Amino acid sequence: MTHRLVGAIWGLIVLATLALLPLAVRDRLPEPLATHWGNGPDRSTAFTSHLVISVLLWLLPWAVMMGFALHGRMAERRMSRAYWWGFLFGVGVLVVGVELSILHANLDRPSWTGAELPVWSMPVVLGASLVAGVLAGYLGRGAADQPSPAGEEVPRLRLRPGQRSVWISRLVNHWLVAVAVASSIVVLASAVMSMRMGAPAGIVGVLILATAIALFASLFTSITARITDNGLAIAFGPFGWPVRRIKLSKIERAWSETRRPSQVGGWGLRGVPGSATIMLRGGECLVIRYRSGGQLVISIDDARRGAALLNALIEGGRSDDQPVHTSLHPDR
Amino acid sequence: MLLTLDLSDARPLHEQVAGAIRRAISDGSYGPGDRLPSARDLADALGINANTVLRALRELRDEGLLEFRRGRGVSVVGQADGRALLVQRAHELLTEARRYGYSRADLIKILEELQ
Numbered sequence: 450m451t452h453r454l455v456g457a458i459w460g461l462i463v464l465a466t467l468a469l470l471p472l473a474v475r476d477r478l479p480e481p482l483a484t485h486w487g488n489g490p491d492r493s494t495a496f497t498s499h500l501v502i503s504v505l506l507w508l509l510p511w512a513v514m515m516g517f518a519l520h521g522r523m524a525e526r527r528m529s530r531a532y533w534w535g536f537l538f539g540v541g542v543l544v545v546g547v548e549l550s551i552l553h554a555n556l557d558r559p560s561w562t563g564a565e566l567p568v569w570s571m572p573v574v575l576g577a578s579l580v581a582g583v584l585a586g587y588l589g590r591g592a593a594d595q596p597s598p599a600g601e602e603v604p605r606l607r608l609r610p611g612q613r614s615v616w617i618s619r620l621v622n623h624w625l626v627a628v629a630v631a632s633s634i635v636v637l638a639s640a641v642m643s644m645r646m647g648a649p650a651g652i653v654g655v656l657i658l659a660t661a662i663a664l665f666a667s668l669f670t671s672i673t674a675r676i677t678d679n680g681l682a683i684a685f686g687p688f689g690w691p692v693r694r695i696k697l698s699k700i701e702r703a704w705s706e707t708r709r710p711s712q713v714g715g716w717g718l719r720g721v722p723g724s725a726t727i728m729l730r731g732g733e734c735l736v737i738r739y740r741s742g743g744q745l746v747i748s749i750d751d752a753r754r755g756a757a758l759l760n761a762l763i764e765g766g767r768s769d770d771q772p773v774h775t776s777l778h779p780d781r
Numbered sequence: 782m783l784l785t786l787d788l789s790d791a792r793p794l795h796e797q798v799a800g801a802i803r804r805a806i807s808d809g810s811y812g813p814g815d816r817l818p819s820a821r822d823l824a825d826a827l828g829i830n831a832n833t834v835l836r837a838l839r840e841l842r843d844e845g846l847l848e849f850r851r852g853r854g855v856s857v858v859g860q861a862d863g864r865a866l867l868v869q870r871a872h873e874l875l876t877e878a879r880r881y882g883y884s885r886a887d888l889i890k891i892l893e894e895l896q
Contacts, residue, residue: 606783611880614785615826617818673818675826689822751810754783 452530452589453518456537460511463541467503467548471496474552482555483564490554493561499551507544510536527590527742528723534589539582546574606757608765613678616755620748621671622729625716629667636660669717672727674735674749676758681737683727683747695745697766701738703759705752708734713746782810782818784827787876794829798837800869806846806857807866817847817855 471478475496482499485492494502514537524530550570558564608614636659643652668686675682680697684690709731713719719726723743726734735752737745737759749755784801792800805811817823820838824831838855841847844865848858878888 609877611788612785613788613827614783616783617822617826618782619816619818619822673822675822677826677828751782754810758783 452524452533453515456511456515456518459537459541460507460515463507463511463545464504466545467507468500470548471500471503471552474556477557478552478555479558479561479564481561482551483558483561483566484551486554486566490561490564490566503544503548507541510540527592528744531586531590532721532723535582535586538585539578542581543574543578546577550574606754606761608761614758614761616676616751616758617673618749618751618755619671619673620729620750622716625666625670625729629663629670632666633660633663636663666717669727669729672729672747672749674747674755676755676762678762680762681759695737695739697759697763699739699741700759700763701740702763703735703737703756705756706734706736706746707732708746708748782823783808784823786827787873789880790872790876792872795833795836795840798823798827798829798834799840800872802837802841803844803846803866803869807860811857813857813859815857816853817857819854 478496481493481495483490483492484494484499514533517533518524550566553570554564554566555561606614636656640656643656668691671685671687673684673689675684678697679694680700681695683693683695685693708726708728710716710728711731713726713728716728716730719728723739723741725744726746727748728734728746729748732748733750733752735747735749735755737747739745782802782805784798784805786797786801790797802817811817817838818826820834821831824834827834838847838849842849842855845859846857847855849855875885875888878884883891
């Protein structure tokens with residue numbers, strides 16, 4: 450409830466600032482206004498269009514965020530609350546900051562060509578909106594997520610003392626490999642062609658960028674997931690590097706679920722930290738719920754067994770605190 | 782692939798690894814045609830030497846359970862041999878019995894009592 454009310458009030462405050470402030474100082478502004486700077490002011494906009502544009506630039510994200518608050522389930526999870534508050538306040542401060550710096554640059558200038566934007570103003574505005582966003586996200590994150598309700602089915606496995614269990618699974622998506630190889634060949638071929646034809650300077654940068662993108666994409670053609678007493682390790686790409694390691698102590702529980710690329714927005718690494726998906730193919734996925742409230746989804750075969758082992762290891766680690774677990778063998 | 786090693790098992794490590802893989806295949810987590818994780822990945826996960834894993838894989842190949850192919854790695858070809866699986870389970874049963882203080886003779890007696 451609170452977030453809807455605060456979100457609405459905050460949105461109106463930002464809206465009022467964007468609409469009323471330029472009107473209040475209209476007499477002291479040139480017509481048109483300088484609204485873009487390169488080396489000095491290089492673009493101007495009529496006062497009314499500028500007013501409409503800046504109001505719309507706030508109305509759209511605000512409407513989307515309020516839509517989430519009214520219809521979505523954003524308030525249920527700590528991670529989504531933090532992102533919602535962070536985005537709402539970060540963008541609000543950003544649009545107000547941009548408006549303020551444009552007004553300040555134009556204030557009391559006879560013509561838009563004379564408007565000067567101080568060098569520091571954009572970094573300050575960006576920094577302020579980042580700080581506001583992070584702070585709002587932190588303050589608005591609310592209580593930690595409730596632990597999973599009892600009775601919900603979580604795969605389990607019985608581990609006996611004196612046993613060591615590990616789980617390992619590898620997944621390769623062959624057509625993603627084909628796409629990565631094909632695009633690398635295209636990049637390489639265009640590199641060779643442009644070298645021979647005396648390419649313009651800009652093309653080298655584009656090719657380096659394309660190579661970097663192709664390398665990054667190739668990381669998501671295959672993954673190896675491994676569960677041991679140390680936790681979960683996910684190795685990416687054909688060389689098994691880099692490796693993402695998640696300690697057992699960070700994981701609350703695990704289960705398997707069916708997810709499709711259409712549900713998460715395509716293939717590869719999807720989502721934001723705290724709610725990410727490593728999607729190589731539709732189907733069985735291993736889902737990890739972090740103690741911090743976030744979640745990680747990994748498309749992998751045999752996920753149910755992996756989740757069962759993970760839950761057993763987490764439970765074993767917990768009961769190690771109490772002297773229930775004696776691994777004394779009478780035959781030793 | 783879920784692999785379980787018993788730390789109190791007295792058999793050589795490669796036999797234990799072969800047993801663990803045999804059981805994973807008989808559990809149904811891997812069927813004919815499926816590729817096994819690489820020997821290096823398995824060795825890393827189990828925290829043992831890759832040569833030990835390779836030796837275990839070769840044993841299972843000789844048993845007719847696995848197939849080695851150049852460039853395609855190791856894949857499952859058949860179902861686990863019934864007798865090998867029984868021997869494996871019997872081993873585990875004996876280890877479990879000893880853990881509770883029963884000897885081999887006690888276990889044989891229990892088996893004889895079974896109908």
